[in-house]
Amino acid sequence: MNTTERFYFPVDGIFEMFNSLTSHHQSHITHLVLQSTGLTPALQHPKVSNISKTGMGIIKSVKGRWREQDKRAAVIRSSSSGNRQVSTDRAPKRSVDLLELGLTKPRNCHRVVVLGAPRVGKTNILQRFLGKEFEEHYQPTTEDFHRKLFHIGGEAYQVDLLDASSERDFPAKRRLSVLTGDIFLLVFSLDDKDSFSEVCELLNEIKTAKAKLLKLKNPARVPAVICGNKADLETRRVVSRSEVAEVLGEGVSFFETSAKDGSGLESMFGALASLGGLPDETSPSRHQIVSIPTYQSLCIGQQGSRGSRTRGLIGAPCAAVDPLARRPSFNSDLQLVLGSSTKHNKPEKCQIQ
Structure with missing residues (x-):
């Protein structure tokens, strides 16, 4: 017993x-x-x-x-670092959606969909965009959705980042993610030719899916940036710039980057901003990171006790990373796709597969 x-x-x-x-x-x-x-x-x-x-x-x-x-x-x-944070009881209890709160315009909200083979550095590139440091040890992606909020030139901007790599073996789910994307970041590793081949296939898949949604006869032109990561591993390179230009064409936005040492990332982030109609200040080096309550104070324009904390930030580009951001449900994404399709055609079922 x-x-x-x-x-x-x-x-x-x-x-x-x-x-x-x-x-x-x-x-x-x-x-x-x-x-x-x-x-x-x-x-x-x-x-x-x-x-x-x-x-x-x-x-x-x-x-x-x-x-x-x-x-x-x-x-x-927090006081010694100069980044004083507000108490947790004043922090938001849910994710901040600027569009739902009426703090920005639809044209200032964008979703960046990130695709690519495993172990090419997608997560570290996203961490760099969020203002975080490079992680040396590889861990499979667990957080696939991030939200960064900007306050630039008196306007609020919302950029959602969706890493759809976990849907690699689920074509229907990945197709839905593709259809909801406004801008695309396709990442391969310069020391892995198979990962480059996968990016080429993904680009064609995105063009075909968007053309089908918009009822176009030819593949659609999509705002996509191709990123050849791990440029710091020069001795192990197997994909050349000339090969990328030959396969994808001269007109493609291609950047060689290193998430480890940061080379090429600034130009690549600038290209993403340009394709999405976002200000150049959305690049990580061109704005200050603040807390979510401080960001909300700037948007709402509250005074009083909070005014003293935000007075020095007025007019200066700043951004906040929403720690509570979660990926919208697939039903919400489907409704978003159906809504976008009716702008160009009569309402009908959305063919995901």
């Missing part, structure tokens, strides 16, 4: 250690408690229940002190 093993926390020494607990990191303290008191099976100590309750009560009190100390440390770090 299975039995539940119970443990005993000796009281001796715990009260003595209590005052020193709050000045150490939680994992380090846990190690000290286990090391100094030792865990002993209940069979050797008859008064198990009473002593266990006492010990657990002390530990809960210590955890409460840890949480308070972590909050104070976070405030000190």
Whole structure:
């Protein structure tokens, strides 16, 4: 019969250690408690229940002190860095959609769809656009949707970034993502010829899907930027610039980039902005990152206590990354596609496959 093993926390020494607990990191303290008191099976100590309750009560009190100390440390770090953040109780409880809130115009909202083979650097390129650092260790994409909000020249802009690489084996879902895209970023690795072939196939797929949606006889011209990443691995290059021009044509927007050292990214981001009719200040090096509440203050034009925090930002390009942004449902995307198709044709079923 299975039995539940119970443990005993000796009281001796715990009260003595209590005052020193709050000045150490939680994992380090846990190690000290286990090391100094030792865990002993209940069979050797008859008064198990009473002593266990006492010990657990002390530990809960210590955890409460840890949480308070972590909050104070976070405030000190944010103040010393000069990027003071508002308290979490004033942060938005849901994703910020400028169009739904009436803070911008439809022409200032764009969705960038990112496609390409696995392990070519798509995630790191997106992280660079969001103002984050390069991650050396590869991890399969888990977050496929990001939203960056801009305030430039007195106008608000919203750029949604959809990494559709997780839909690589689901053609119907990928087709729907393609149909919702306004701008496309196709990424391959300069040291992987197969990834370049996949980008060529994806570009043709996008043109065909858009032509079918708009009832065009020929493949549609789409605002797409081709990115040959990992330019820092020059000795391992297998795809040349001349080969890209030969296969895709001279008119294509092609950039050799390195998400690792940042080379070529500024020009590539500038091309994406130009294709989408966005200001040049949407490039990561040309604006300041602010918090979501500060961004909302700029858009709404609130004064008072918030006015002092935003006064220095008025007129200066800034942006905020929405941490709560989640990809819209497939039903929402389907409605978006059906709505766009009726602008050019009579309403009808959207052929995704």
